[in-house]
Amino acid sequence: MQNWRRNKFAFSVLFLPPAAWLVIFFTLPLAIVWVYSFGARGPLGEIILDWSAVSLGNYARSLEWINLEIVAKSIWIAVVATAICIGLGFPLAMGIAFASPRYRNILLLLVILPFWTNLLIRTYAWIAVLRERGHVNFALEWLHDTINGGLAVLGLPALLGAFEPLQLLYNQNAVIIGIVYVNLPFMVLPLYATLEKLDRSYLEASLDLGAGQWRTLFSVTVPLSLPGISTGVLLTFILALGSFLTPDLLGGPDSIMIGNLIAQQFGSARDWPFGAALSFLLMYATFIILWVKAMVAKREGGSAF
Amino acid sequence: MMNRIKAGRVTRRDFLVGAAAAGVAIGAHSRIARSAEEKKLNVYNWDTYIGETTLSTFTGSTGIEVQYDFYANNDELFAKLKAGNPGYDVIIPSDSYVADMISLDMLMAIDHGKIPNLKHIDSDPNFSNPPFNPGLKYGVPYLWGTIGIGYRKSKVENPDSWGLLLDSDKYSGRIALMADARSVMGLALKYLGFSMNSQNQAELDKARDLLIKQKVHIKTFAEDNGQDLLLSGECDIVMEWNGDIIHAAEEDDDVGYVVPKEGTQVWIDNVCIPVGAPHPENALLFLNHLLDPQVNAEIANTIKYATPNKAARELVSPEDLANPAIYPTPEVVARSESLVSVGEFTPAYDKAWTEVQAA
Numbered sequence: 001m002q003n004w005r006r007n008k009f010a011f012s013v014l015f016l017p018p019a020a021w022l023v024i025f026f027t028l029p030l031a032i033v034w035v036y037s038f039g040a041r042g043p044l045g046e047i048i049l050d051w052s053a054v055s056l057g058n059y060a061r062s063l064e065w066i067n068l069e070i071v072a073k074s075i076w077i078a079v080v081a082t083a084i085c086i087g088l089g090f091p092l093a094m095g096i097a098f099a100s101p102r103y104r105n106i107l108l109l110l111v112i113l114p115f116w117t118n119l120l121i122r123t124y125a126w127i128a129v130l131r132e133r134g135h136v137n138f139a140l141e142w143l144h145d146t147i148n149g150g151l152a153v154l155g156l157p158a159l160l161g162a163f164e165p166l167q168l169l170y171n172q173n174a175v176i177i178g179i180v181y182v183n184l185p186f187m188v189l190p191l192y193a194t195l196e197k198l199d200r201s202y203l204e205a206s207l208d209l210g211a212g213q214w215r216t217l218f219s220v221t222v223p224l225s226l227p228g229i230s231t232g233v234l235l236t237f238i239l240a241l242g243s244f245l246t247p248d249l250l251g252g253p254d255s256i257m258i259g260n261l262i263a264q265q266f267g268s269a270r271d272w273p274f275g276a277a278l279s280f281l282l283m284y285a286t287f288i289i290l291w292v293k294a295m296v297a298k299r300e301g302g303s304a305f
Numbered sequence: 306m307m308n309r310i311k312a313g314r315v316t317r318r319d320f321l322v323g324a325a326a327a328g329v330a331i332g333a334h335s336r337i338a339r340s341a342e343e344k345k346l347n348v349y350n351w352d353t354y355i356g357e358t359t360l361s362t363f364t365g366s367t368g369i370e371v372q373y374d375f376y377a378n379n380d381e382l383f384a385k386l387k388a389g390n391p392g393y394d395v396i397i398p399s400d401s402y403v404a405d406m407i408s409l410d411m412l413m414a415i416d417h418g419k420i421p422n423l424k425h426i427d428s429d430p431n432f433s434n435p436p437f438n439p440g441l442k443y444g445v446p447y448l449w450g451t452i453g454i455g456y457r458k459s460k461v462e463n464p465d466s467w468g469l470l471l472d473s474d475k476y477s478g479r480i481a482l483m484a485d486a487r488s489v490m491g492l493a494l495k496y497l498g499f500s501m502n503s504q505n506q507a508e509l510d511k512a513r514d515l516l517i518k519q520k521v522h523i524k525t526f527a528e529d530n531g532q533d534l535l536l537s538g539e540c541d542i543v544m545e546w547n548g549d550i551i552h553a554a555e556e557d558d559d560v561g562y563v564v565p566k567e568g569t570q571v572w573i574d575n576v577c578i579p580v581g582a583p584h585p586e587n588a589l590l591f592l593n594h595l596l597d598p599q600v601n602a603e604i605a606n607t608i609k610y611a612t613p614n615k616a617a618r619e620l621v622s623p624e625d626l627a628n629p630a631i632y633p634t635p636e637v638v639a640r641s642e643s644l645v646s647v648g649e650f651t652p653a654y655d656k657a658w659t660e661v662q663a664a
Contacts (some may be wrong), residue, residue: 043649045651046409066656067659070663073663131537131539132537132538132539133537133538167478170539248528249528251525252523253520253525254520254662254664256659264658267381267384268487269652270384271652271655
């Protein structure tokens with residue numbers, strides 16, 4: 001087979017447009033933001049970039065206790081959301097991978113389907129589901145009234161008392177529900193890709209040799225799908241860590257995450273240099289995680305993804 | 306050329322010009338003012354903040370097509386224009402933002418000779434010569450209003466103080482404040498008896514501590530949707546812009562609006578022309594159109610905000626004129642303040658606000 005690298009002309013024709021796109025719309029703007037991160041905020045929110053103002057002050061400021069607290073909380077929320085995504089995503093991916101080929105594509109489509117609707121609209125839909133006079137509470141109220149009504153028919157006193165709606169919205173749990181919902185497909189898809197390619201004869205061998213279903217799951221299936229798990233965990237965690245819209249719309253008075261803090265710097269605080277520094281710290285953290293993953297994968301002899 | 310190199314200091318816009326030369330800001334600055342302007346106008350405004358017939362009558366009388374675009378808050382507007390005007394001719398920033406934009410050379414001085422309807426503006430210096438825009442040199446007042454308490458009448462009795470929102474557990478879990486650093490910090494300062502524009506760290510700390518203490522009773526900092534929280538029954542008492550609550554009250558009789566006794570934040574939005582506007586002459590025609598008493602009254606009657614246009618007020622529905630939620634009494638205005646830029650002190654507000662949110 002001819003190596004594609006040898007055909008320099010075809011290669012450059014194909015390579016140039018995406019490379020130019022990447023440089024103009026990604027690398028250059030990012031470089032500008034990177035330069036900003038060493039600047040200072042003027043009294044009216046202008047960006048001061050002369051040599052005497054250039055400093056690491058913004059980075060030092062991002063290490064202030066209050067900002068570290070927000071980072072720690074964001075990491076915690078991302079960890080919890082990622083864990084829930086695994087718990088939900090693994091059985092889901094297994095179900096799809098082991099379903100008959102007829103249904104497999106339909107099931108996959110159902111996982112991807114939410115992407116066809118704008119995130120903002122999907123998040124507002126969660127408000128309608130979770131709020132006090134939302135669908136969950138309506139269902140609970142109906143159940144509650146039915147039970148009380150049934151007791152009344154039997155001549156018994158209403159045991160459950162008056163219905164108190166659950167406070168499901170505007171708190172940390174709502175944020176986690178929202179983040180899990182948004183990111184679940186990013187967990188399911190890599191898991192599915194791994195599980196689908198899994199050699200079924202290993203599972204059969206395990207069952208034939210006397211291991212139960214659970215033992216087979218945890219000793220054979222899970223270890224064999226580790227590459228998919230780690231990719232899914234990484235994707236979900238990184239995306240969850242940068243969440244901004246979800247805590248904004250579903251969160252309570254203490255749901256600020258690092259993404260919101262950054263957004264505020266570019267908005268009301270008008271402190272683009274500090275916002276730029278925070279963004280780059282988040283990005284460095286992401287790179288470190290990716291690097292660790294690549295190192296681990298290398299040592300195990302697999303590919304990074 | 307709008308960009309000047311200031312001695313020894315590269316401002317953001319200067320930097321952007323360099324970046325544009327490097328090919329980054331493709332298209333952003335490509336429009337060149339023409340001697341004979343094309344019949345187009347790009348208006349950047351808040352959503353639902355214009356009359357029903359305003360644009361069609363303008364196009365009808367001038368033949369100028371209006372391209373209309375929305376922003377959700379002043380910060381969005383400011384951030385977008387700070388990076389260089391992407392092609393807007395008319396913007397509608399609030400008071401303190403006008404002051405900042407003037408200082409940063411982001412607004413064009415308007416030619417009063419081309420706006421004959423300017424004579425209709427109320428001679429009250431709050432409107433005709435406001436401190437944030439002396440002599441109306443950089444724009445004309447559009448509409449004004451207050452921030453106050455929106456509440457559910459059947460659940461909340463006579464909410465006459467900010468204390469019910471900021472310093473009380475009476476409506477615990479049924480309270481929403483706005484997600485606006487300056488307004489929320491400012492009204493906490495106001496409740497404590499300080500100026501909304503305080504530049505005193507000790508006062509700011511007290512306001513911050515008040516909010517942190519109250520947080521357990523606050524359901525959320527609403528992103529400009531306090532009226533929805535009232536309507537859906539999620540909250541019973543919210544801090545909101547008067548217009549939003551007035552609209553909610555039109556849908557639901559049980560919703561009321563009141564300005565607390567401590568006074569509040571009074572705001573005036575202004576129609577301005579940003580530097581770099583591709584159609585400044587058309588923009589002046591539009592400014593004049595907005596100040597036409599008929600047009601102006603139609604806007605006020607549609608969106609229920611107070612107009613500073615004296616001739617237009619003759620045509621505003623008497624019901625609205627008598628409604629203190631729309632036209633607050635002079636006593637209320639006297640007790641209130643507008644936000645002004647706090648300059649170097651802004652990061653202190655931002656830090657306090659971050660601490661409130663993170664606590």
